[in-house]
Amino acid sequence: MKRQISDKVINRLTLYHCILNDYLNKGEEYISSGQISSLLKIDDSQVRKDISLLNNSGKSRVGYIVKELKKSIETNLGFSKNKKAYIVGAGNLGMALAKYDNFANYGLNIVCLFDNDCDKIGKEINNKKILDIKELPRYVWQHYIDIAILTVPASYAQTTANFLVNAGIKYIWNFTPTILDVPDEVQVWNENLMGNFLQFTYDLN
Amino acid sequence: MKRQISDKVINRLTLYHCILNDYLNKGEEYISSGQISSLLKIDDSQVRKDISLLNNSGKSRVGYIVKELKKSIETNLGFSKNKKAYIVGAGNLGMALAKYDNFANYGLNIVCLFDNDCDKIGKEINNKKILDIKELPRYVWQHYIDIAILTVPASYAQTTANFLVNAGIKYIWNFTPTILDVPDEVQVWNENLMGNFLQFTYDLN
Numbered sequence: 295m296k297r298q299i300s301d302k303v304i305n306r307l308t309l310y311h312c313i314l315n316d317y318l319n320k321g322e323e324y325i326s327s328g329q330i331s332s333l334l335k336i337d338d339s340q341v342r343k344d345i346s347l348l349n350n351s352g353k354s355r356v357g358y359i360v361k362e363l364k365k366s367i368e369t370n371l372g373f374s375k376n377k378k379a380y381i382v383g384a385g386n387l388g389m390a391l392a393k394y395d396n397f398a399n400y401g402l403n404i405v406c407l408f409d410n411d412c413d414k415i416g417k418e419i420n421n422k423k424i425l426d427i428k429e430l431p432r433y434v435w436q437h438y439i440d441i442a443i444l445t446v447p448a449s450y451a452q453t454t455a456n457f458l459v460n461a462g463i464k465y466i467w468n469f470t471p472t473i474l475d476v477p478d479e480v481q482v483w484n485e486n487l488m489g490n491f492l493q494f495t496y497d498l499n
Numbered sequence: 500m501k502r503q504i505s506d507k508v509i510n511r512l513t514l515y516h517c518i519l520n521d522y523l524n525k526g527e528e529y530i531s532s533g534q535i536s537s538l539l540k541i542d543d544s545q546v547r548k549d550i551s552l553l554n555n556s557g558k559s560r561v562g563y564i565v566k567e568l569k570k571s572i573e574t575n576l577g578f579s580k581n582k583k584a585y586i587v588g589a590g591n592l593g594m595a596l597a598k599y600d601n602f603a604n605y606g607l608n609i610v611c612l613f614d615n616d617c618d619k620i621g622k623e624i625n626n627k628k629i630l631d632i633k634e635l636p637r638y639v640w641q642h643y644i645d646i647a648i649l650t651v652p653a654s655y656a657q658t659t660a661n662f663l664v665n666a667g668i669k670y671i672w673n674f675t676p677t678i679l680d681v682p683d684e685v686q687v688w689n690e691n692l693m694g695n696f697l698q699f700t701y702d703l704n
Contacts (some may be wrong), residue, residue, distance in 0.1 A: 301698045308694035313678045333678050335687075371697050386598060390591035396653070396676040400693045441700070448601070467699060471601040473518045473538050482540075483699035485692070488605045489513035492576050493506045494672060494688035495646070 299370065303344050307367050309334055310341070314364040324357035373401040378439045379467070382454055383446035384409040384424045387469055391443060392419045405439060431461040440464045448472050504575065508549050512572050514539055515546070519569040529562035578606040583644045584672070587659055588651035589614040589629045592674055596648060597624045610644060636666040645669045653677050
C-alpha cells in the first residue's frame with residue numbers, strides 16, 4: 295500500500311469538495327482558501343497546503359477556480375473510478391444510505407439492497423431493488439460487486455458477515471456496532487459512529 | 500482544550516469497547532491484547548500501548564479482566580458523563596439513529612426528535628417523541644439540551660442550522676453533506692461518510 299494522501303487530508307478534501315459543490319450550485323466561479331478555512335474553522339495555511347498536494351492548476355489571482363479545483367479533488371481521490379456496492383439490511387439505516395444521492399457524486403454506485411423480510415423484498419427504494427438475501431451469492435458473482443455495506447441489526451452482524459465471506463466478498467463497510475471476525479483477506483472498515491461522537495464531545499463537561 | 504487522548508486512540512478504544520461488550524455477553528472473563536488485535540487486524544503492541552494510557556488495573560496473568568477494562572475505557576472516555584441530544588429531521592437516517600440503542604451505552608441520551616411533517620409529529624420511535632420543530636426553541640431551553648443531531652435533507656441544512664443557532668444550540672453533529680456556516684461559538688462535527696468511504700477505498704482499483 296503506497297498511499298500518497300493521508301486519511302486526515304482525504305477527510306478534509308472531501309469537506310472542501312462539499313463546499314465547492316455548494317459554490318458551483320450558487321454559480322460562484324472563484325473561491326479563496328480563506329473562504330474554505332473560515333467555513334471549516336481551520337487554518338488558512340492548512341487549506342493551502344492540502345490543495346498544493348493536488349497539482350491543481352486552476353488558480354487565478356482572485357482565488358481557485360471552483361470547477362477546476364473540484365475536478366482536481368475528484369481525480370486525486372479517485373471519484374472517477376466507479377465502485378459498485380450493495381447494502382445488506384433494508385432497515386432505516388440501509389434505506390437512508392440508499393436514498394443518499396450524494397454517494398453517486400463520489401463514484402459510489404449502490405446497485406441494490408438485500409434483506410430477508412418478505413414484506414420488503416421486491417420493493418424499490420430510490421430506484422434500487424430490495425432483493426432476497428438468498429439471491430446474494432449468485433447476484434454478486436454475476437455482477438462483480440466487491441463492496442458490501444452492512445446495516446443489519448447488531449445481533450445478526452457476525453452471521454451475516456460469515457454469509458458474505460462465503461459469497462466471496464472482499465470489502466465490508468460495517469455500520470453495525472459489532473467487530474466482525476473475518477479472514478485476513480477480507481477488509482473491514484468500521485464506521486464507528488460512537489468513536490466519532492466521543493471525539494467530538496470529549497472536551498464537554 | 501487540553502486533550503490527553505488523541506482522536507485515533509479514542510477511535511480505537513471505542514472499538515475495543517465493542518469487543519469487550521461482546522465478550523461480556525458471551526460470559527468471558529478475560530481477554531488478551533492478542534485477541535483484540537487479531538479481531539481488528541492491528542498490531543498487538545498498539546493495543547497494549549493504548550490500554551496503558553488508561554491506568555487500567557484489571558490485568559491478570561491470563562489477560563485483562565473484561566469487566567474492569569470496559570469500565571476503564573468508559574471512565575477515561577467520559578461515557579459516564581451523560582449527554583443529552585435531540586435529532587432534527589425524522590427521516591430514515593434520523594429514525595435509524597433514534598433506534599440505535601448503542602448510543603445510550605456511551606452516555607448519549609437522545610431525548611426526542613423534531614420534524615415539520617404533520618404525519619410524523621406526535622408519533623413515537625423507540626420511546627422518543629417526534630415533536631413539532633416549532634416547539635424546539637422553547638423545549639431545548641427548558642431541558643438544557645446542547646447537542647443537535649442534524650439529519651435533514653441537504654437542501655434544508657443551512658436554514659435549519661440558522662434556526663438552531665437562533666435557538667441557542669452549542670454543538671451540531673452534522674450528518675448532512677453540507678458544510679454549515681455558523682458563528683464561531685457553535686461547534687460543528689461533520690459526520691463525513693464519504694470521506695470515510697474514500698479513506699477505505701482509496702487503494703482500490
